[in-house]
Amino acid sequence: MDxxxxxxxxxxxxxxxxxxxxxxxxxxxxxxxxxxxxxxSPGAGKTTLLGATIDALHDEIAxxxxxxxxxxxxxxxxxREHGAQxxxxxxxxxCHLDAGMCDQGxxxxxxxxxxxxxIENVGNLxxxxxxxxxxxxxxxxxxxxxxxxxxxxxxxxxxxSDVVLVSKIDVAPYFDFDxxxxxHNVRLRNKDVPIIPVSAKTGEGMDVWYQxxxxxxxxxxx
Amino acid sequence: xxxxxxxxxxxxxxxxxxxxxDLTRIExxxxxxxxxxxxxxxxxxxxxxxxxxxxxxxxxxxxxxQQIDAVTVCNDCxxxxxxVKHGRTCPHCGSEHTxxxxxxxxxxxxxxxx
Numbered sequence: 423m424d425x426x427x428x429x430x431x432x433x434x435x436x437x438x439x440x441x442x443x444x445x446x447x448x449x450x451x452x453x454x455x456x457x458x459x460x461x462x463s464p465g466a467g468k469t470t471l472l473g474a475t476i477d478a479l480h481d482e483i484a485x486x487x488x489x490x491x492x493x494x495x496x497x498x499x500x501x502r503e504h505g506a507q508x509x510x511x512x513x514x515x516x517c518h519l520d521a522g523m524c525d526q527g528x529x530x531x532x533x534x535x536x537x538x539x540x541i542e543n544v545g546n547l548x549x550x551x552x553x554x555x556x557x558x559x560x561x562x563x564x565x566x567x568x569x570x571x572x573x574x575x576x577x578x579x580x581x582x583s584d585v586v587l588v589s590k591i592d593v594a595p596y597f598d599f600d601x602x603x604x605x606h607n608v609r610l611r612n613k614d615v616p617i618i619p620v621s622a623k624t625g626e627g628m629d630v631w632y633q634x635x636x637x638x639x640x641x642x643x644x
Numbered sequence: 645x646x647x648x649x650x651x652x653x654x655x656x657x658x659x660x661x662x663x664x665x666d667l668t669r670i671e672x673x674x675x676x677x678x679x680x681x682x683x684x685x686x687x688x689x690x691x692x693x694x695x696x697x698x699x700x701x702x703x704x705x706x707x708x709x710q711q712i713d714a715v716t717v718c719n720d721c722x723x724x725x726x727x728v729k730h731g732r733t734c735p736h737c738g739s740e741h742t743x744x745x746x747x748x749x750x751x752x753x754x755x756x757x758x
Contacts (some may be wrong), residue, residue: 431752
């Protein structure tokens, strides 16, 4: 009869996911494909930002979008109307996308024809920050109606992000959004992260975001 | 729902451990869980019982959660304090220049298996 034995593991609980994520990252690097993990609350404007970005840059960057939602395919339909490849991944009730699910999404896209693939993660400021999807850049959006105190309440998301977009900047005055206070709160957790105020509706700040994207893509490929 | 996703990820990692060590059954898993890891132990246990029962090699296994207290250090006065009680502001000198020392751990320490 087999005997019980104790095996020292000393591995992070997410170690298996981290290994899958590293595989995805390495493969994307070989392909020259920049994989971005886009995160925000529900309704902050992820799909709207992507639509405007695809429209503005369609001559220079080919986008593919992985839409992650608990249910429905409305976002994938919206993205396809902008002329980009889009695939819908259902998380089956889960609050985030992991590397395995992301990999399945990538398999559905024609990656050889793409420059940038974006995972539009489940709308949520907590769980997506904790799971490595295999992306090589993390972009988050905070919309002005959500308030400038959010970096204090959801620190990990702000700490993990490579760039913070402040969306709906055109309506900021109506929501008493204090940009200075917001920056202070972000810097407590992420000292040097670029913070870009944007409005996909008026176009304000969008050129700064596009330039960030171009620079990131060329850095990834160099 | 967060804990369920976490448990699925944990079981994937345990499955790697099982294969690497040729284990047929895991009886017990010891986990180091930081006080501010964002995971609630009671919910974790509920999800664990359900998800573990779906796998022959893990059904009925005990999850032993060892809590690690969260501690923050103040970069101005150099003293430490309990994070959960005092948050970001140092209770000794009132500074906001503080840093979490520990409390976000989420690690599989060991497994008891055959």
